[in-house]
Amino acid sequence: MNIIRKTDETSGNKDAGGHFIFKLLPYWPLFLVLLVVxxxxxxxxxxxxxxxxxxEAxxxxNERKGAEETSIQDPMSSTLSKKKSVDNEREVxxxxxxxxxxxxxxxxxxxxxxxxxxxxxxxxxxAPVKIAALDPKGIKPTKSKIEFTYSHSGILIxxxxxAFDKWHQMPYGTLMFRKNxxxxxxDQSKFAFTLTxxxxxxxxxxGGLKVAEANKLSTILVVSILDENxxxxxxxxxxxxxxYNxxxxxxxxxxxANTQNFINSRLMTVxxxxxxxxxxxxxxxxxxGAIDVGTQGKLYLENVSINDQKIGEINMQLSVLDQVENYVRSRDLTGGIVPSTAGINDPGLTQMVKDIYELQLNAESLRKTTGENNPAMVAYNDQxxxxxxxxxxxxxxxxxxxxxxxxxLSGTTSTYSSALQSMPETERNLVDIQRQQQIKSGIYTFLLQKKEETALSYIANGSDSQIVSQAESSEFPVSPKRKMIYLAAIFGAGILGIAFVTAKDKMRRxxxxxxxxxxxxxxxVIAEISTNSSAKQIVIGSNQRTLxxxxxxxxxxxxxxxxxxxxxxxxMITSAISGEGKSFVxxxxAVSLAMTGKRVALLDFDLNNPSLHHKFGVKQRTGISEYLQGKASMEDIFSNSIVNENLSLFLTGKLPVDPAELILNGKVEELFSNLAExxxxxxxxxxxxxxxxxxxxxxxxxxxxLFVIRHAYTPKVFIERIDDxxxxxxxxxxxxxxxxxxQRGYGKNNYGYGYGTGMVYGGSYDQKLIE
Incomplete structure (x- = not known):
């Protein structure tokens, strides 16, 4: 017994998977059906x-700094440039x-x-036709597919x-069908269309458009999408x-254009x-008759002219500031032309004016499709x-x-003016007029320069982005993955089958x-005996080589x-309950032992329900019951078996009224001792x-x-009590x-044979001991 338990422990891990697989084999039709389904x-x-x-494309x-980060020496950059980064453009x-x-x-x-x-x-x-709506935003979405029949003259609904290439008033809106x-x-082919x-x-x-950087160091964006076509x-x-471009x-x-319009209006005034x-x-x-001025007058004139020109520039800048302030204080920033900040050497102000203008443009664009309380609108207004x-x-x-x-500057000019008062009045007046002329001429020249710069900027304007590669689609679909779906179906069938078998086994008593x-x-478990499919009760003989x-x-x-x-x-051979085949075993x-030349005595001590005489096809006679009662000797209850000459039968005889007390009268030990000799x-x-x-x-x-346990018959609860x-x-x-x-599964022709001739389930023994 110790040897068998030791062998069982050493081979338990290897056989654990084996008995699980053999447990599943009888259910191969179920697994086949589940696999097919x-x-x-x-x-x-x-x-x-x-x-x-x-x-993907x-x-x-091309990332670009904003106006506040660029040099004020570059008019176009300071007037028109705005910040551009990869993160911003990804959202755009x-x-x-x-x-x-x-x-x-x-x-x-x-x-x-x-x-x-x-x-x-x-x-x-x-597609046989291309469908266009006169007012796409006004179409009524279809609840289901609209079937139509194609013909060369039009479509039939x-x-x-x-007819093709004509606007048709339909319940969904005004549509046109163009032949592809x-x-x-x-002709007469059937199709369907939907409107969304x-x-x-x-x-x-x-939601399906993905924009990601090609790598961390580049400014190339990879734009991708999944679609049915x-x-x-x-x-x-x-x-x-x-x-986007x-x-x-x-x-x-x-x-x-807004900057150019502002400069043009200023040019007309100047x-x-x-x-x-x-x-x-x-x-x-x-x-x-004022033709020339004196040398001193010219000197004063130059100084005064320089100061006045500076004053004029300051006045122009103040005028620009006034227009910017009026523009900012106006309720609708998009109603007029955005004022130019030309001449104002403050890139921060220039950027803020452009920022507020762009925010208002975005807000107005969003207001056309959403309400005032939209979170995006509220965010724009807050900014x-x-x-x-x-x-x-x-x-x-x-x-x-x-x-x-x-x-x-005005104070300095007043000083020069006082000096000029000593000059002849005519010459002084001439100097004043020429000074005003120089101031206006300088302003006019400055505006012309800005106009040309703005015109050049307008002509040169283009997208700072460059398409590296046009969109290319995959040759094969990326979803659903056919191999993965079929593999999941196979695994699912296996899991369902195993779950069913496991649940069924758990519910078995x-x-x-x-x-x-x-x-x-x-x-x-020292042996496994297969089901006896024949009507014979003695299944072993000298010429029998069955399983x-x-x-x-x-x-x-x-x-x-x-x-x-x-x-x-x-x-001693017994079982837990009746019907487990202990008498058959x-x-x-006994016949198997007798076939080796050993003398074997087979005693039927089931004094309540004897069955050995049925197994050997003999009638009941004087037997163990009479011997235990002292009514018969050992020679009287002895009978040879016709199955094998080395096998002797000892039947029960007449069933006693009190078999339990009869067994305890001491005659059993006497019988066993005499037979053992x-x-x-x-x-x-x-x-x-x-x-x-x-x-x-x-x-x-x-x-x-030997405890006999019968497959699919013995309740598990009786096996649990054996050790106790x-x-x-x-x-x-x-x-x-x-x-x-x-005998079940694909291996039903040899199922159990390996377990009965060379190994015990969960353990093994020496093959040399067989026969």
Whole structure:
């Protein structure tokens, strides 16, 4: 017994997976059905699930500093430049105005489908018609697909024909159907289309559009999207990049145009003032004959002219500040032309003016599609209200500084004017007129220079971004992954099958597998006997090489491990309940031992329900009951078996009224001792230990015990009690025989054979001991 337990422990890990696999083998039809159903479900899923293709494009972003970070020596940069970074442009690319424009340009709000067996396939470049709406924002989305029939003259919807290239008033809006010349569908082909709100389509595209940096050190953005149609995915990406570049150019041109308009208006005013001064100078010279001035007058004139020019520049700057202040204080910043900050050497003010203008433009654009209480609108208004006080404070500071400078220059000019008073009045007046002329001429020249710079900026304006690669889609769909779906279906079928088998085993009350026996008791399973499919009760003979016969031969060999031999001859065979096959095992084991030339005595001590006489086909006669009562001798109850000459039968005889008390009268030990002198083995068939206590009374007189457990019959609860019964009743050298094991699974032709001839489930023994 110790040897078997040790072998069982050393091989337990290896056999744990083995008994689990053999437990699953009987259910191979279930696993096959689940596998077929799972694969069919995976196939249907792949048919009804739209395939998604990946497309990506790359764009280079030239990062640029804002006006406050650029040199004030560069007029165009200080007037028109705005900050541009990769992070900002990533958000601009997926902004609503750009996506909405792409949806409108590609008519993505209208989708055409072709019906198939399980699902509809979306069509794009192969669609028979292209659908356009006169007012995309005003279309009514369709609740379901609108089926139509294609013909060369138009499309047929609900028995009404709609011609190509004409606007048609329909329940969904004003639509036009254009024939796709690249697609050539057959006449009377059936298709379907749907109309979706452009904003909903744009929201879906924006959600699926991914913009990421190519790497941490580059300014290249990778724009990607997943779509059912690879060509449509490419067109969406190319359209997004095209609209993005156009949007950037439009923004630059708008700023340049506003600056140019402001300079033009100022030029007209200064030009008129300059003409008036020139006319005045001409009249004055004609009337007063003022041709030349003195050297001293020229010197004073130059000094005064320089001061006056500076005063004029200061006045112009103050005028610019006034216009900026009026613009900032106005309620609607987009109603007029944004004032230019030309001549103001404060890049911070220039940037703030442009920032508040751009914020107001974005707010006005958002107001067209959302309400005033939209979080984005509130955010824009908050930013505008924060920038306005900063601009006004800046204006006040600059105005105070310019006013102080002007007062200083005015004082200097007054000094020079006093000196000029000593000059002739005519010459002094001439100097005043010429001074005004020089001031206006300087302002006019300055504005002309700014005009040319702005014009050059307007012409040169272009996108700072460069498309590195146009959109390219993947050759094969990236979702769903067919291999992964089929693999998941296979694993799912296996998991469901295992779960079903495990749940079913958990709900069974009867023992089904050897590993269950080993988990319930410490006793070793020394043999496994297959189901007897024949009508014969004796299944072993000299010419029989069947599976069950070999299993009884294996059991015979295994008796050495429970101590059976020359000194220990008495083997008690019992079970937990009736019907487990203990008499069948006892009969065939006795025949197997007799076939080796050993003299074997088979005793039927089941004095309540004897069955050995049925197994050997003999009638009941005087037997053990009469011997125990003292009515017969050992020679009277002895009979030879016709199965084997070395086997002797001792039947029960007439059933007694009190078998338990009869066994305890002392005659049993006498019978066993006398038989042990004449026989090599005593095989004792006793009643089950569950219903009666006869087995416990006979056990002390035996050398070993075999418990017979029947497959799918013995309740597990009885096996759990075996160890406790052994401790309480001291049964000798107990072991288990697993009987009537069904042949099942792919290995049903040899299932159990390996376990009966060369190994015990969970352990092994020496093959040399067999036969």
């Amino acid at each position: 799972s694969l069919a479900g995976a196939w249907v899923y792949l048919q009804v699930t739209p395939q998604l293709f990946s497309a 790359k764009i280079l972003i 690319i997926v902004s609503s105005p750009i996506i909405n424009q792409v949806v409108a340009d590609l008519s993505l709000y209208a989708s055409v489908y072709q019906n198939s067996f399980l699902a509809s396939r979306i069509m794009y470049e192969d 609900d028995h009404k024909t709609y 010349i690249s697609a050539r569908p057959s 709100s452009p904003s909903k389509v744009a929201s879906k595209i924006a 690879p060509k449509r995915a490419e067109d969406i990406l190319n359209g997004v990049l095209l609209v 156009k949007h950037a150019i439009d923004q630059y041109n708008l700023l340049a 030009e008129k003032e300059l003409l008036d001064i020139e006319n005045k100078l001409q009249k004055y010279k004609s009337n007063n 505008i209200n924060k920038i306005k006080p900063q601009i006004l404070q800046n204006l006040r500071n600059q105005r105070n500084s310019l006013s102080a400078s002007r007062n200083n 009867n023992v089904m597998f050897q590993h269950e026996i080993q988990s319930l008791t410490k006793l070793p 069950i016969a070999e299993q009884f031969r294996s059991l015979r060999t295994t008796l050495h491990y429970i101590g059976m031999g020359k000194q220990n001859k008495r083997l 006892a009969s065939n084991l 004449e026989f090599d083995y005593l095989i004792i068939d006793v009643p089950p230990i569950g219903p009666v206590s006869d087995a416990y009374s006979i056990a002390p007189m035996c050398d070993a015990t 019964n052994i401790k309480l009743n001291n049964l000798p050298n107990p072991a288990i025989v697993f009987n009537a094991v069904s």
